[in-house]
Amino acid sequence: MKDDKEVLKHFDKVFNTETAKHIIIFDNMKLLKTLYEYFEEDIYTSSNKYSELRHKYIEFSNELEKTFTPEQKKYLKNIGKLTVKWQQKKMNSYFCLDMW
Numbered sequence: 001m002k003d004d005k006e007v008l009k010h011f012d013k014v015f016n017t018e019t020a021k022h023i024i025i026f027d028n029m030k031l032l033k034t035l036y037e038y039f040e041e042d043i044y045t046s047s048n049k050y051s052e053l054r055h056k057y058i059e060f061s062n063e064l065e066k067t068f069t070p071e072q073k074k075y076l077k078n079i080g081k082l083t084v085k086w087q088q089k090k091m092n093s094y095f096c097l098d099m100w
Contacts, residue, residue: 007036038091 008020011032019032068076 007033011036034091 012019
């Protein structure tokens with residue numbers, strides 16, 4: 001996790017807010033931290049180096065997937081579905097949605 005001040009500065013920059021002026025103890029802001037961590041990749045303004053690495057990762061993953069058997073592709077698809085369900089459950093627990 002990035003330094004709290006850095007997170008607040010980035011949050012303010014992305015959403016054009018002044019959060020850093022109003023939050024004194026960031027450790028008590030679990031919700032804001034959770035939101036930032038969950039959406040960090042979507043709101044992150046990437047560098048060229050990061051973009052290149054991400055592009056190479058996608059290319060490699062696509063090439064690797066071409067070598068999979070139909071059964072392996074099925075397992076990969078199921079793992080993806082389980083991962084999404086796990087992430088949804090995790091987010092629901094942060095927002096206490098699983099209590100309703």
